[in-house]
Amino acid sequence: MDAIFFIGILSLCIVSIQNKMLTPDGGIAAFFTGLFIFLSFQWQGLVILGLFFLTSSLLTKWKKNVKRDPDAVNSEYVKGRNARQVFANGGTASLAAAGQLIHPDPVWFIMYAAAFATATADTWASEIGVLSKRRPFHLKEWRKVERGLSGAVSTLGTFAAILGASVIGLSYQLLYEPVALTIIITIITAGFLGNFADTLIGAWLEQKFYCSICKRETEEIVHCHSKTVKIFGYSWATNNFVNFSATIVGALIAGGTYIWIIK
């Protein structure tokens, strides 16, 4: 029985590389993430991982010609997600999987679900929010900015985040029946708050660059075929760091709520 899942994970990773949803090193990272999650959280864990991965990949491809900045060299749109991006989104869930293997406890299940609720909320907010007709509002600069910049929020993106977190929370309910309603609400809320933490970290710490050719702010190191100038942020605060931190925040909020309030 386990062999079927092993082949299933492997096949999905190979197909994802062929469809340029993952780079080859991203595919290898995704394979081990999947295997690890299956060992700790069984097939239900794989369904949650798959929900995050498939919806995120499809949303990234959806209307990509409208969303993609033609002046940016953005690997996610062109080549698929690489190993660093896989760890940024799936690393916290893998840590929860390690926790479950070392010291089994229901709290690890809630934490991995909250990590994926955060990652899903974040990706949905970015990929759907960028299509907003109105320009997003930047929380730190307190003004409207270019679409697609970290640290900015839009109404459309916020609804997308709530929807993304809810899809993971409700799937958890269907997969692990019977689950107390408080746990589902905890996972959804933690996912939304984790996504909000992503916006805050993105606004206050993440690196931003300026392109002297098109005179725009960007998150790209190379824009309009020339190197951009860093205008803000810490060099360690990359987009992957921000995503990983957000999933940690989401998982800790859910785990803390379970241990101190629900249990």
Ligand SMILES: [Zn+2]
């Ligand atoms: Zn430019």
